[in-house]
Amino acid sequence: MSQLTPEQEIELKTIFDDFDEDNSGTLKVEELRKAAQYFGLNPSEAEVDEKLSEHDINKDGALDFEELKALIADMYKDPEQICTEMREAWKTVLQDVELEDGEKLTKDQLYNILKDRGDDPLTMEDVNDIFADLDRDGDTETITTEELNALFSS
Template identity: 30%
Template sequence: MPKKKKKASTEVKPKTRTKFEFPQEALPEYVPPPPVTGHQLLAALQSNEVNEKEFLGMKISKHIFQHLTTQEIRDLKVVFDTFDVDNSNTIDLKELRRAMKILGFRVTRREVKEMMADVDVTNRGCLNFNDFLALVIERQSDSRDIFEEIRQAFTVFDIDGDGKITLSSLKRLCREHKIRMTEREIRDMIREADHNGDDAVDEDEFIGIMLKTNIF
């Protein structure tokens, strides 16, 4: 009886894969290790230095601190807030002109308009505090030290030397200089300037009322 022929195997043998290797000349001489967690963020912050600094509860350009001291910025904030009557953190053209005159800048109406136009690039019709500081820095050589004059005046009223103008000190001052004012009038003066409700006027409050009344 003839033997049966075996069927040819249909199994496909896997092909041997050739391992790919980069040519040596294509590999860099040095491959830096992966950065430690957090280093990438630190590097990003260092390469994109923040150009603003938090001061007085707001962000102020670092450029400002190269030209003004922190005390000068505080003083200018008092002026700015005095004319920011609607608490919008901005001042318009009219308010800017009054503020510049208070600071002792010799500027005409036309010059103030040009100053506003230079800074107000978006045509909002108003300036924020950073814009205001930039204008003051630009015109610094044209001004007199109005704050020093007001501080000297404050020392005259602060006869007790405690940093406050009180009812008793004002009454005494009126007697010594023979100024006729009733106690009610003196109380009204203090009440007008006293913002923190301590029945006295400190230096900042005195500066504010002097600027508002345009005495200096």
């Protein structure tokens, strides 16, 4: 696998930080599961445990950023595919919501989109966590088009 470009690494680090709910510098099983679900994957807890144990080099029960990059390297041959698929997953999730510049996505809107997706759909608690992680303006009740657009820029 080729190396991530600096831009891709920054984007992956931003995503990593968004799902590091306890700001520990690592992603634990539940945080990894939420991240996977967020991007349209629906691994079981056992599948997440398996990936974690395969890539948890220091055996601390979580993946740090370097370990996550190794996991991504095993999953994807082309690093550009990583960022593209993440952006496309978001766009797919949001295709039913048409927001004009300046409009905001509400928790209820996102919950209604995600509640029936996959074998283990996200809960309202998960949506609250997503909003808290993506929020850049301090309003954890909505996500602005600018905050969403930041996810899609490369």
